Amino acid sequence: MAKNDLIGGSLWEQYSAKVAERMNNPRHFGELTAADAQRLGGRLVIANEGAESCGDTVRLYWIVRESDEHILAATFKSFGCGTAIASTDMMAEMCIGKTVSEATKITNLDVERALRDTADKAAVPPQKMHCSVMAYEVIKRAAALYRNVDIATLQDKDIVCECARVTLQTIEDAIRINDLHTVEEIADYTKAGAFCKSCVRPGGHEKRELYLVDILARVREEMSRESSPQPPPDAFLEQSVVKQIRAIEAALDADIRPVLARDGGGIELDDVRRAADGSLLVLVQYKGACKGCAGSVAGTLSFVQQSLQERLSPAIRVQVA
Amino acid sequence: MERIYLDNNATTLVDPAVREAMEPFYCHMYGNPNSLHSFGIEVRPYLNRAMEQLYAGIEADDEDNIIVNSCATEGNNTVILGMYFSLLKETRKKRIVTTQLEHPSIREACRFLENHGVKVTYLAPDSRGLVTAESVAEALSDQTALVSVMWANNETGLLQPMKEIAAVCRERGVYLHTDAVQAIGKVPVSVREVPVDFLTFSAHKFHGPKGVGGLYLRKGVVLPPLLHGGEQMGGHRAGTVDVAGLVGMGQAMELAVTALDYENLVVRRLRDKLEDALLRHADVLVIGERELRTPNTVYASIRGVEGEALIWDLNQAGIAASTGSACASESLEASPILTAIGADRELAHTGVRLSLSRFTTEQEIDTTIAVLDRAIVRLRQLSTSY
Numbered sequence: 243m244a245k246n247d248l249i250g251g252s253l254w255e256q257y258s259a260k261v262a263e264r265m266n267n268p269r270h271f272g273e274l275t276a277a278d279a280q281r282l283g284g285r286l287v288i289a290n291e292g293a294e295s296c297g298d299t300v301r302l303y304w305i306v307r308e309s310d311e312h313i314l315a316a317t318f319k320s321f322g323c324g325t326a327i328a329s330t331d332m333m334a335e336m337c338i339g340k341t342v343s344e345a346t347k348i349t350n351l352d353v354e355r356a357l358r359d360t361a362d363k364a365a366v367p368p369q370k371m372h373c374s375v376m377a378y379e380v381i382k383r384a385a386a387l388y389r390n391v392d393i394a395t396l397q398d399k400d401i402v403c404e405c406a407r408v409t410l411q412t413i414e415d416a417i418r419i420n421d422l423h424t425v426e427e428i429a430d431y432t433k434a435g436a437f438c439k440s441c442v443r444p445g446g447h448e449k450r451e452l453y454l455v456d457i458l459a460r461v462r463e464e465m466s467r468e469s470s471p472q473p474p475p476d477a478f479l480e481q482s483v484v485k486q487i488r489a490i491e492a493a494l495d496a497d498i499r500p501v502l503a504r505d506g507g508g509i510e511l512d513d514v515r516r517a518a519d520g521s522l523l524v525l526v527q528y529k530g531a532c533k534g535c536a537g538s539v540a541g542t543l544s545f546v547q548q549s550l551q552e553r554l555s556p557a558i559r560v561q562v563a
Numbered sequence: 564m565e566r567i568y569l570d571n572n573a574t575t576l577v578d579p580a581v582r583e584a585m586e587p588f589y590c591h592m593y594g595n596p597n598s599l600h601s602f603g604i605e606v607r608p609y610l611n612r613a614m615e616q617l618y619a620g621i622e623a624d625d626e627d628n629i630i631v632n633s634c635a636t637e638g639n640n641t642v643i644l645g646m647y648f649s650l651l652k653e654t655r656k657k658r659i660v661t662t663q664l665e666h667p668s669i670r671e672a673c674r675f676l677e678n679h680g681v682k683v684t685y686l687a688p689d690s691r692g693l694v695t696a697e698s699v700a701e702a703l704s705d706q707t708a709l710v711s712v713m714w715a716n717n718e719t720g721l722l723q724p725m726k727e728i729a730a731v732c733r734e735r736g737v738y739l740h741t742d743a744v745q746a747i748g749k750v751p752v753s754v755r756e757v758p759v760d761f762l763t764f765s766a767h768k769f770h771g772p773k774g775v776g777g778l779y780l781r782k783g784v785v786l787p788p789l790l791h792g793g794e795q796m797g798g799h800r801a802g803t804v805d806v807a808g809l810v811g812m813g814q815a816m817e818l819a820v821t822a823l824d825y826e827n828l829v830v831r832r833l834r835d836k837l838e839d840a841l842l843r844h845a846d847v848l849v850i851g852e853r854e855l856r857t858p859n860t861v862y863a864s865i866r867g868v869e870g871e872a873l874i875w876d877l878n879q880a881g882i883a884a885s886t887g888s889a890c891a892s893e894s895l896e897a898s899p900i901l902t903a904i905g906a907d908r909e910l911a912h913t914g915v916r917l918s919l920s921r922f923t924t925e926q927e928i929d930t931t932i933a934v935l936d937r938a939i940v941r942l943r944q945l946s947t948s949y
Contacts, residue, residue, distance in 0.1 A: 254875070254878070265872075265875060266879060268945065271944075271945050290947070298869075299947045299948060300947065301947045319945060319946060319947040320945055320946070320947060321867065321869050321912075321946045321947045321948045321949075322869050322872065323869055323871035323872050323875070324871065324872060324875045326869075327872065327945065
């Protein structure tokens with residue numbers, strides 16, 4: 243990829259002829275009115291999606307025959323770039339003649355395929371793919387309005403990458419099954435993050451709820467936890483609480499307090515309890531210089547936990563009381 | 564199709580006279596100016612002449628240095644990183660004051676230094692789009708090592724009050740750098756009139772070749788080189804000098820300075836004509852007062868018309884313009900200058916920048932006005948918001 247990426251800026255020359263043609267002469271732009279609906283014998287639906295402050299808005303007009311839910315006519319208006327206009331135009335065209343249910347199955351990927359000149363060459367460059375997402379969203383909006391239901395009931399759950407419509411589950415599975423280590427690999431396997439890259443990490447084109455870097459880190463951590471050999475039955479956990487407390491105090495004296503004392507700090511055991519997930523929760527309080535020290539909530543705590551885990555039981559989790 | 568180029572703040576055509584001046588240094592006088600033999604000897608007078616042209620162009624003193632380099636990005640990085648190694652890293656001077664309007668080569672270099680313990684203040688412009696000398700003065704402390712303010716803004720053409728800012732920096736004993744890339748050839752730039760310590764420029768913005776630029780260093784100012792190596796440029800910048808590039812830049816500078824009156828009269832009149840035509844449409848906002856801008860630039864927000872869609876339509880008619888916030892750009896945030904002058908976020912996506920040059924003709928402007936009128940009407944018909 244490097245050779246082709248070094249000279250950047252290529253955008254419009256990657257548009258298909260169909261995209262350019264529809265940008266110049268959209269076939270389905272304009273408004274539909276109540277009078278049009280009456281003339282055609284259907285119900286008028288007007289759906290808005292996006293905000294001008296985000297750079298893209300689209301309005302979709304449908305006339306739907308209520309007896310069989312067929313979309314008799316569809317037009318649009320758009321405030322957006324060439325890709326947004328061309329893909330909305332194609333989307334409106336694809337709605338015509340379909341039922342409302344069929345139309346909600348149209349995705350931005352279908353629209354992009356329909357705009358291709360040849361089957362194997364994308365109609366728009368990767369970073370423009372997100373401009374077609376609005377075309378997909380607005381159909382859901384129109385269908386929700388028509389059916390008078392919450393739009394959430396029509397949307398896919400947990401979509402991480404809107405451009406390629408990849409769900410959280412698909413990404414997690416791909417990481418696990420193929421043992422993926424980088425976001426580039428995720429893009430190669432799932433297409434997630436291959437287009438506008440907003441979902442790769444914070445700070446991209448638009449804000450997202452989930453980012454690939456975070457998903458990858460979490461799944462990798464889960465995987466390494468799962469792959470570490472199962473510990474033998476934990477004898478420490480079988481002991482009485484009194485014996486556990488004595489053993490923890492002994493461990494604190496031997497391994498931990500001397501270290502903290504060097505910095506003028508100290509630590510006291512507050513409580514010991516079994517957590518719902520089977521781990522043993524050890525609650526502690528800091529004394530002296532450790533109190534309120536920024537390091538004590540991160541570095542020191544993990545040092546304490548690691549020492550207790552090594553000496554007594556891997557099931558121990560240490561928290562500040 | 565006859566094309567019209569109105570994106571001169573991005574780059575310019577090489578003046579044919581500049582190209583002619585460069586031509587001999589490719590296949591005939593191709594010697595390395597550092598060579599002792601005749602091939603080296605014969606090119607040096609031409610380089611000396613080019614240096615004269617550069618010094619005269621910005622009214623530099625013979626005791627000052629103008630380091631010839633590859634571009635303004637290199638010049639800007641040389642200043643910011645150089646200040647780090649000469650002052651910020653090991654003295655108690657730990658601060659840089661700059662603005663939110665700067666080119667990425669200043670902004671990102673400053674961000675980089677922030678990772679190394681330098682504190683950077685990014686000043687916001689006022690409601691006219693200006694960073695005032697008072698706001699610079701307020702931001703200074705005895706820890707401030709450097710102030711960096713661009714002379715003219717690339718997006719809007721807005722000119723910053725460099726003279727007043729220079730007076731403040733002089734008085735407070737703080738180094739001042741200015742990125743004058745968009746100012747040279749558009750307005751008079753004199754380091755005698757405006758006593759900056761560092762000034763960067765780039766040949767391709769004033770009808771010179773791409774890949775060659777300059778960094779002015781006031782006499783006595785110490786700055787370690789960015790590129791280490793040979794003794795070229797008096798040890799300030801290693802690397803064999805781009806002979807043809809320097810000859811071209813010198814010629815381009817002389818021509819640009821000579822053409823300043825033309826720029827201020829004719830180019831300004833054409834720009835104003837174009838601007839007036841835009842303003843005949845309802846709901847058009849031009850950023851910055853005319854007198855506060857370079858004479859060649861107009862940046863307009865046209866409500867209901869998405870910027871990239873507009874430059875698409877212009878391009879279909881063979882007209883090259885630019886948009887402030889492309890749909891595919893990294894961030895959806897409005898540019899600071901738009902926010903500062905009170906334009907709302909919606910307008911951030913409706914911006915188009917038209918930048919003229921001394922090669923722009925009246926006929927080109929008339930054609931552009933007609934095409935713009937059609938495009939605005941068409942895109943507003945399509946638009947959800949108009």
